[in-house]
Amino acid sequence: MSVAVKKSPLFNNRKSFKHPKSTWMDAGDDDRKRKTPLKVNAGLLSNGYHKSPSDGPSLKRARKSINGHAGSEGEGRRFSVSLASTKQLPLQEQRSKLPIAKGKDALIQEFRENEVTVLLGETGSGKTTQVPQYLLESGIARDGMIAVTQPRKVAATSLATRVAVEQNVTLGSSVGYSVRFDERSSSETRIKYMTDGMIVRELMSDPLLSKYSVVIVDEAHERSLRTDLLIANLKTILRQRNTPQDVKGKGKGRADTNPLKIIVMSATLDAEKFGRFFSGAKIIYVQGRQHPVKIYHSSQGQVDYADAAMRTFFQIHTEYPPGDVLIFLPGQEDIESLEKTIQIYANQLPQDRMSVLMCPMYASQAPGQNSKVFRPTPPNTRKCILATNIAETSITIPGVKFVIDTGKCKEKRYLARNTGGGFDTLLTRDITQSSAMQRAGRAGREGAGYCFRLYTEDAFKTMALSSEPEIMRCSLSSSLLQLKCIGQDLETLELMDQPADESMKSSLILLFFLGALNQKKEITSIGRQMAAFPLEPIFSRAIIASKEYGCTHEVLDIVSILSASSKIFVESSEQRDAVSEARHTRKLTSPRARADCKDWCRRHFLNERALLEANDIREQLRQTCQRLGIDHQTSCGDKEDPVIHSLGHGLAMNLALLQPDGSYKQTIGQAIVKIHPSSTLCDKKTPAIIYDELVYTNQIYARGVSRISKSFIMTLGMLKQES
């Protein structure tokens, strides 16, 4: 043990600090089953469901990195390396060495015989890249297209890139992709990787998905809102497109039918549920290829997970061989404070020790801040990566050998109110078992690794198996409106999990309030126009209202920025005052040339990527306006009222009035809300406000706040009575 560490005040104070041998319980047995990575194909069972080991990094990890070059599966990364290295195996040989390859013929046979197949594949099995190629090469796809859906854009694009190379074709010819703002596909395209949101959008113009002969739903276990909507629709489409097999031998099907095959790819935990949903679907298990990860559990519960994480880090640093450490924490606040603490103690280490390189990682970080995490670790240094869930599925960090898992994450959950409103909560909670496995798996990417869980094995066992499907915990108004467009309804559509009545009711009320649905719950012409925009209904309604107020130009600007995925304002605790000054007082006039944008953004603490995304969104909205015959150029100049009033039509349920005590009370619903401290209107005592969202953390905060006149609120009330 390092003398320096023992000397540090923290450890002197902490009698509870224990040597790893006694602190950590060896969870153990998951290693043995994975010792021989290539001996996998016996694992391809055409019948029944192989239970994966009860613990261990067996879940499929997500794929892709923020800088875009990590492939979807482990072999994807290796592949991108092989382009530059002659020492690598030839391409086809690489393909044939994938775990899934030896089961190829049996797999193809199963796909041929079954309408629906559930494929359980562990990390590194190669299923996402190989199965579409098998389907194409074996003729199962006939002359239709094969769609492979992904929850994330980078996954879709990098998978397509890789499969195009394996097929030796140009990307966009027979292998392509389609994600928002970016499409590489043509009339030739046979295998199309796409985001689940994209194919759900396609449903609106082609409710039977008749272009596709096979739809592969990948990462189905993540249960994203759009994956769930897709799966529900696929079941309906199956009934409509596939001729029922009457009697054996007679079930040839009509010549004019265009039957659909469905392959659901999932990690192990939820497999049976998918199988049950598509009654009688075949479940097939494919073993993966992942290095063993030794998992330790804490012998007792930890009260202070940040402190425990720090002590564990130094245990690793002083007692284990080189290799980077990845610490999972719930949020930015924890990351920033732990970064400081670890740095202080790391500075006290003796000179001859390995030094520590801190790498914080979270989504709202200034762009470029996190680039050092992807650079090779300097000699005689250990990276300490402090990350949110961003490192669990979205970003793959090379070189990680040790994972410290606090067992906590932040979860966004929508609380619907019967009034039609509702608000988001963002609270720290325990992670799920599948999340814990995913985190542990992050230590086994490049070699054997270790995972230290700051919770007991019993605590692990009492965790939920997997997180609640997104459809159960988000606002449904946008999805409901989309479904209404194709004559469907959340109440009648057969979903894997049905959202709460209150949540559906609240969406109905909101859509009614916005004029998108009438009293009979039928879609109105306003509703159809709203659904054409890839926006939350509150924003599409504002665009439609802007026609009347003559300010579509301005409203498009605002809505684009509000619906960009990350906030355009950069957050930095160290330069908080400068950021605040920039936000409150500077006039932000954009530079003409895009080339200046990066520097201009940095000087004004703006997130360049978010601004560019907003720009893309704006262009898309402009095209939608054009299609709908809304003149996107009408402008109100410098006048504020038309803009606020347009937004007011969309945000009519998001109004609050100043109370004598300085708080705000909603005009609909009774909640007391506070203006979020990041708002320029905080402490300004504006009599009436309008906001774009409510978030409950330790209080209910209104974010995206604007001033609005009380007299206009009265007008809105009148309008409501008229409709």
Place this chain on the structure above:
DNA sequence: GAGCACTGC
């Protein structure tokens, strides 16, 4: 006085 992660022809 404060910000988990994704996504949309």
